[in-house]
Amino acid sequence: MNRTHTLLHRLIAVAALWPAVTLGQATAPAAEAKPAAEAPAPVEYSKKGADTCLSCHDDDHVNAIFLTKHAQPNDARSPFGKGQLQCEACHGPGGNHTKKVKKGESRPPMVQFGRKAVTPVAKQNAQCLTCHEKSMSANWHAGPHDANNVPCAACHDLHAAKDPVLARSTQPDVCYTCHVAQRGEFLKPYAHPVKQGKLACSDCHQPHGTTAEKQLVKSTINQTCYECHAEKRGPFLWEHAPVPENCANCHAPHGASNPGMLTARGPLLCQSCHSQQGHPSLSYGPAGLPGGTGPTVSTIVLGNCMNCHSQVHGSNHPSGATLTR
Numbered sequence: 317m318n319r320t321h322t323l324l325h326r327l328i329a330v331a332a333l334w335p336a337v338t339l340g341q342a343t344a345p346a347a348e349a350k351p352a353a354e355a356p357a358p359v360e361y362s363k364k365g366a367d368t369c370l371s372c373h374d375d376d377h378v379n380a381i382f383l384t385k386h387a388q389p390n391d392a393r394s395p396f397g398k399g400q401l402q403c404e405a406c407h408g409p410g411g412n413h414t415k416k417v418k419k420g421e422s423r424p425p426m427v428q429f430g431r432k433a434v435t436p437v438a439k440q441n442a443q444c445l446t447c448h449e450k451s452m453s454a455n456w457h458a459g460p461h462d463a464n465n466v467p468c469a470a471c472h473d474l475h476a477a478k479d480p481v482l483a484r485s486t487q488p489d490v491c492y493t494c495h496v497a498q499r500g501e502f503l504k505p506y507a508h509p510v511k512q513g514k515l516a517c518s519d520c521h522q523p524h525g526t527t528a529e530k531q532l533v534k535s536t537i538n539q540t541c542y543e544c545h546a547e548k549r550g551p552f553l554w555e556h557a558p559v560p561e562n563c564a565n566c567h568a569p570h571g572a573s574n575p576g577m578l579t580a581r582g583p584l585l586c587q588s589c590h591s592q593q594g595h596p597s598l599s600y601g602p603a604g605l606p607g608g609t610g611p612t613v614s615t616i617v618l619g620n621c622m623n624c625h626s627q628v629h630g631s632n633h634p635s636g637a638t639l640t641r
């Protein structure tokens with residue numbers, strides 16, 4: 317028997333000693349209870365709470381809940397706090413689900429969670445929101461996940477000692493189950509170190525919904541970037557207009573094939589805004605060239621625009637107007 321297993325069972329033993337729930341007053345949310353196809357949904361809470369459930373459901377996955385914040389007997393708000401409904405706080409009243417099933421009849425289902433569960437998503441999430449409505453903030457219902465019927469349990473695994481979505485190193489894989497394209501972006505050669513577990517999606521996005529575009533943690537892309545790259549905020553004596561406007565004018569926020577996570581390489585990036593007329597794309601050629609028809613040497617020959625315009629994010633040098641110093 318491994319250590320985890322022993323620990324689990326010790327916790328179960330502790331759980332069994334907890335005072336049984338007072339069940340007299342507890343009633344089912346009758347208006348919400350949706351009748352299942354085969355059998356009516358259970359309406360009565362079990363007299364012995366979790367013990368009833370564990371008499372049939374006693375495996376490592378189910379028991380792992382005792383290692384989480386949801387099974388804190390000393391936290392009155394927790395499902396296992398004093399006077400709470402334990403398993404049924406989430407799964408709804410056990411009723412006939414917990415009884416022997418007669419031949420030919422099927423066991424009435426409990427509230428089930430996840431993307432594939434028979435319980436409608438609105439009902440699943442309502443179970444969680446009875447306790448979490450406040451901590452979710454007002455924007456959950458305005459966000460794209462609720463609007464697209466994503467259940468809490470698509471992201472959260474509650475029967476696990478560590479909910480993977482809450483840790484930087486394991487969170488991205490949870491998001492990639494639906495956001496497949498983003499996995500590819502973070503695998504590009506120049507990317508934010510999400511793959512390395514240094515950053516998580518939730519460092520930039522609020523998965524519970526916000527009014528900001530793209531569900532960013534701050535109101536704009538730039539405000540989000542300044543959280544970690546504060547030096548790019550300035551103020552600069554000489555600003556480069558596209559920088560305060562939007563970092564994504566030049567950078568792909570997730571990752572890119574170009575060094576520095578740039579959306580295009582070297583001169584091409586600059587030339588997407590700066591025309592070839594006059595100097596901008598062409599530097600002054602070597603002296604003595606015949607014709608005198610203007611600049612003759614491509615900056616591509618001389619190297620990248622940044623070789624001279626090194627202060628591309630803005631300059632504080634008195635003579636940095638052209639971002640060269």
Ligand code: HEC
Nearest residue numbers: 362368369372403404407410413414415416423426427428
């Ligand atoms: C008498 C045995 C028994 C008891 C007691 C019992 N269950 Fe079940 N439960 C089952 C069986 C068997 C299934 C398998 C599916 C079925 O028959 O509907 C099941 C299925 C479930 C499922 C769905 C599992 C899935 O695969 O998604 C949940 C959730 C559940 N039970 C929760 C509970 C909870 C919570 C309690 C306590 C209130 C409880 N059960 C008490 C026998 C029991």
Ligand code: HEC
Nearest residue numbers: 366369373377378386395402403406429469472473474475
């Ligand atoms: C805080 C809410 C919550 C509580 C409390 C809770 N569950 Fe669950 N349960 C879930 C969610 C969410 C899932 C979906 C899958 C997951 O998170 O692992 C689930 C899945 C299940 C399943 C189906 C998956 C499996 O492993 O077979 C069973 C059975 C189950 N729970 C039984 C129980 C029992 C028994 C208890 C009490 C000891 C309990 N649950 C307490 C939220 C809860």
Ligand code: HEC
Nearest residue numbers: 385386391393394395400405406443444446447468469472
């Ligand atoms: C009976 C009330 C109750 C219900 C129902 C409930 N929770 Fe909780 N939940 C809590 C409490 C209390 C905490 C601990 C909060 C704290 O420590 O500040 C918590 C914590 C959490 C956490 C953070 C865990 C951590 O390790 O930090 C998540 C995620 C969560 N709940 C999700 C859910 C989801 C999803 C559901 C529905 C399947 C659900 N909860 C149902 C009371 C509840």
Ligand code: HEC
Nearest residue numbers: 441444445448451461466467468471472481482518523524
């Ligand atoms: C799209 C994925 C996703 C969905 C859907 C989701 N969550 Fe979360 N949740 C997260 C992530 C990621 C975190 C960690 C946030 C962080 O670290 O800043 C989190 C954190 C939490 C916490 C811990 C406290 C906090 O706010 O940081 C609670 C409680 C919680 N979620 C409850 C819920 C409930 C209840 C639902 C459904 C109504 C839900 N979540 C739906 C991804 C999700």
Ligand code: HEC
Nearest residue numbers: 460461464466470471490491493494517518521523530531
């Ligand atoms: C069960 C599937 C699912 C999971 C898991 C999921 N999402 Fe989503 N997400 C969606 C859907 C559906 C939308 C709305 C449609 C869209 O924009 O693709 C959405 C929208 C978004 C958006 C807004 C996109 C926009 O264009 O405005 C962001 C940001 C996002 N999700 C981030 C996350 C993060 C971060 C996680 C993991 C913590 C996550 N999602 C997990 C399904 C999911």
Ligand code: HEC
Nearest residue numbers: 488491492495498508510515516517519520530537564569
């Ligand atoms: C460093 C910050 C940052 C991190 C980390 C991050 N994102 Fe984003 N994400 C952004 C920004 C900024 C945008 C908006 C891009 C735009 O509009 O040009 C965005 C856009 C999105 C979109 C909308 C799709 C689109 O093309 O507009 C989705 C979905 C998304 N991110 C999911 C994720 C997921 C999943 C993760 C984690 C695996 C993640 N993001 C990590 C900053 C980040």
Ligand code: HEC
Nearest residue numbers: 508509514519520537540541543544545563567569576577
């Ligand atoms: C939560 C912190 C965080 C946020 C927010 C953030 N970054 Fe980063 N960024 C990092 C880290 C960490 C690195 C990797 C630094 C390293 O490896 O030295 C990085 C690297 C970069 C690099 C590449 C540097 C190089 O040398 O290749 C660029 C460009 C960048 N970030 C731009 C952005 C932009 C644009 C945004 C806003 C969309 C943003 N960052 C938001 C933390 C963040």
Ligand code: HEC
Nearest residue numbers: 538541542545548558559560562563565566567576622628
């Ligand atoms: C006009 C295009 C452009 C815009 C807009 C832009 N950058 Fe950059 N950024 C660059 C270029 C070019 C480099 C590479 C410089 C080099 O290779 O020397 C770079 C490099 C970086 C680096 C890594 C090297 C360093 O200087 O730290 C970070 C971080 C960065 N940018 C963040 C940002 C942030 C944050 C914003 C928005 C406030 C932003 N950038 C807006 C062009 C831009």
Ligand code: HEC
Nearest residue numbers: 556557558565585586588589590621622625628637638639
């Ligand atoms: C998204 C468009 C855009 C991109 C990309 C861009 N710029 Fe600019 N740049 C501007 C705008 C707009 C101004 C302000 C022009 C003005 O004030 O007349 C400017 C100003 C400048 C100036 C100062 C000109 C002056 O007269 O003060 C220099 C130098 C410059 N950019 C260099 C670059 C370089 C080098 C790159 C590539 C790393 C680049 N720009 C990429 C839009 C862009």
Ligand code: HEC
Nearest residue numbers: 583586587590595596597599615618619620621623624638
């Ligand atoms: C060999 C160094 C060098 C290179 C390479 C270079 N520049 Fe310049 N650039 C300068 C200098 C010096 C000035 C200031 C000229 C002046 O004041 O007349 C300047 C001025 C500018 C101006 C302001 C022009 C104006 O009319 O005021 C822009 C915009 C500009 N460069 C864009 C670019 C772009 C885009 C590239 C790359 C395609 C580039 N430069 C490559 C040295 C260079």
